[in-house]
Amino acid sequence: MCGIFAQIGQAPEILCQKLREANATRGPDARKSCRTCLSQLDLEFFSSELRLRGNDPVIQPHKRDGNVFCWNGEVFAGLDIHADENDGIKLFEQLYSLETCEQVRDLFASIEGPYAFVFYNATVQKLFFARDPLGRRSLLIHRPSTANPYFILASVSAGSDSGYSFEELDTTNILCLDVGLLNESKDIVSAFDDCLTTFSRADAGSVNFYAQPAKVNTILPPNDTPLPDDSLDVIPDWLQESVDGLISVLDRSVMLKVRDIPRDPVAVLFSGGIDSTILTLLADRHVPRDEPIDLLNVAFENPRKMKVLQEGNPNGGRKKKSKARNGVNESANNVASSNSPQYMVPDRVTGLEEVEELRQLCPGRVWNFVEVNVPYHESKAARQHVEGLMNPVRTVMDLSLALALYFASRGIGQVRPEPEDEPIPYTSPARVLINGLGSDELLGGYGRHRSAFITGGWAGLQLEIDRIPTRNLGRDDRVISSHGKETRHPFLSLDVVSYLANLPVQMKMDPRLSLGVGDKILLRLAARKLGLVEASGRRKRAMQFGSHSARMEGDMKGDALLE
Template identity: 75%
Template sequence: MCGIFTQIVHTGFQHREELTQRIREANATRGPDARKSCCISCSQLNLEFFSSELRLRGNNPVVQPHKSESGSLLCWNGEIFAGMDVRADENDGIKLFEQLRSLETGDQVRHFFASVEGPYAFAFYSATAQKLFFSRDPLGRRSLLIHRPSATNPYFLLASVSAGPDPGYSFEELDTGHIHCLDIATLNKANDIVSAFDGCLSLFSRSDSVSSSSIHYAYAEPTKVNTNLPPSDLPLPLGDNLDIIPAWLEEPLENLITQLNHSVMLKVRDIPQDLSLKGQSRVAVLFSGGIDSTILTLLADRHVPRDEPIDLLNVAFENPRKIKVQQKGNINPNKKKSKAKVSESDTDPTLSNSTVAEFMVPDRVTGLSEVEELRKLCPGRVWNFVEINVPYHESQATRQHVESLMNPVRTVMDLSLALALYFASRGIGQIRSKPEDDPTPYTSTARVLINGLGSDELLGGYGRHRTAFVTGGWAAVVEELQLEIDRIPTRNLGRDDRVISSHGKETRHPFLSLDVVSFLARLPVEYKMDPRLPAGVGDKMLLRLAARRLGLVEASGRKKRAMQFGSHSARMEGDEKGDKLLES
């Protein structure tokens, strides 16, 4: 994980150095191990390339930007997990630059990145071609923001994260469908980079790597969803539970476990060890106790050294509105007053009374229950269940900083999710040796965070998939699943990356490996889900069967719950709609 920042400024323009320094510092927090700037002066343009480094690959320290003898430069924020041979002791950024620096055309760069898999964003300057190439991976798992030259701000900026809202730029998230190529030589000849910019920028579509070449490029773009429909008389594959697996689902079930296991293995192995922290956690999981995070946790146990703990980061917010509801019933006079619900904490004797308070949110309840299932299945592992409790005053005091990290997205839902991710990834909380013990303060040392995002999109886990079936049958479900894959790059990943990486940590998404995406996209829809079955059975059916096969009986039947509601980070004061824009 790194922070990258590139700027191109006309030599005659007096830009705000104070703003530039704030952008550098915002990107430096993403890579606390090293930072460096390289500058290039043309006759009419000044170029700066800044990178910070979070060392997660290779044995030796690395300082970016990578630079060749010819003057080519690479700012690299990413990981290569497939398509290029990288040994455990090697740095993927160095290996990638060795191949990339000989490339000079957009077609060459496009085809090169169509052959490698991993989350990434980059800015690559070819000194021989005098061109700047920049892009994000096809799913947008790493953030890259772009400011295009304008009349009021006549300069070009790329950055992993901004310095928050500022009149000095108009950042937007870079689209993932293209390799962008800026002709620096031509731009340098222009007297006005604002009017010349669009003519100097070329876009090389990723999809053209698939359609215009006889070579198969496995990672040019996400695989399209299988459009074959099941027969109209398809029998129900299951009863109302997951106990009996039909024979025709055995092969896809085992293949899913194999695919996920391999993806998790690539995400958790070969993480450099800080000798001063030997024996402490290198891997943590954003852990709600739901099926997605739990199955990834169980698979991580296979690949993380047995003598290392794995941290399970579980966040809970003090939410005044929810507390009032619990104390007085529904406080909305326009809604029918609800009866108090009995939670697991009221009936589960393993949950300590000291945990039953304002922080006993739904995700805390399921998390505490699920860690006990993991301890039974994996008794040789130390599982650090990290209770991250966020008082109301602290979440409000941090709100402005989180909004700055989120920028340029600014909705109520963005904020509620970003707050949950910010505090969860910070990893400051408390742990208990036994459920009944008093807690002790704990700060996670893990720099790699496993995230279960993606399973609902790929396996039909949202309520809208069931709605699509009711209104349009299987064809509507297939169409919705394709829309889910198409929307992944524009939804949450860039925002999540900006927020989590502010702590000098990296989130990895095993479900969003392009190999896993391809495997699931190619499966017929009825293998993945069946909306005719009850919630908690038919949604993400294949994943639920995989969890049951692995011994996760409790997790396999848990229903979908959004993070902002499970942690109570949403709707702290009122009942605002998620798509409402935040006040400036």
């Protein structure tokens, strides 16, 4: 994983330096720039390196005979890479001989993993760049304008600045900029669009298995489809094979995400919900037993919530909180009783419950339950920095989610060697973070899926694989990677996506059943089969509400733009 900054033209040096520094935080192991000069245009390529593959130090950009490759990604399938090899080097070896966009497109259509890349072929003087089909890695683009007549690509911006107008790079295409033709023009602004070509991934021919996400099975169940029991205790015969298939494909995805990581332990962004818990349980199968696994659980001091706690909530908030507390088991309750009340947020409660369930199922593992407590003054002080990392997205909900991810992934908190012990300060050294994002889109976990069924029946349900690339994965990557860490999404392996997309909708969700059963029923049955009794029945709760990072100061709607 790395930070990428590339520019063509003559961007102000002070702006370039800001962008180099912003992208350097993503890769603390190495950084380097290289330049290429044509008759009219200067090209600069900068990369920083977070080394997570291979045994030998790697310094980017990769260079050979004038060709330059900046790689921010991981290859998990489609390319034969040994544990001691670096995937960026292996890809560059193959790219070196390619000259056309079709060839480049077909190479990337054959690999699976999160990525963004920039590749300059000096022979044909063309620049190729793209993100993976699901947009799991960030790449921002600034197109030349009259005010700012230069071209920039960057993994992350340096915050709001009049020197660029960044937008997320679309994931639909591989893009090719004819730098030689652009160099011959007198005006980079007017010539740019004519020099830029887009190639759809869907035309990748016989090697297009990883070219784009699989299409959703649109065959609808008959109107008289039997209603399963409103329970997770027994797997219906007609779902047995699909449950086993999901466990198998998800287990393999987790294995590929956690194996062969040098030096540091693995961490999970851990709310205690079904998504993060089942991934954690599967990770236990593949992480050496003598290595701890860090469970990063974030909680915010929220002035509005504290006021409700102190004065009561006329809408029943206190009653709901009390009900949640009653579900905490004895060991978790020991920790809860010694926690400051402002940090006993919903995700802390469920997290404490689930770490106890994991300890019962996997007694040989050291589970570091990291209580990441964020005082209000600290989250307020970080707001400007986090808004800069989010850029170009700027809504209230973006900020709430970004704050939660920023502090959780930083991993500074406290742990308790035993549940009844006093906490001791702890900073997670993990540089790979497992994230449960993606299951709701694939398995019908959102409330709007139930609403769509109520109004339109089975035909009204449209599971949202096509929306995943626009679900702000780039934002999450920019925020988490600012700590020199990498997030990995087992649910968003294209193999997992393909498996679930091919299943009929009634195998993935059944809105006729109650909440905590019918939503994501396939995953719930899989979790129950693996022994996660408590986790299997957890209801969906958004991160910003579970951690109390939302609405700290007012009631602005989530889609409102930040001031």
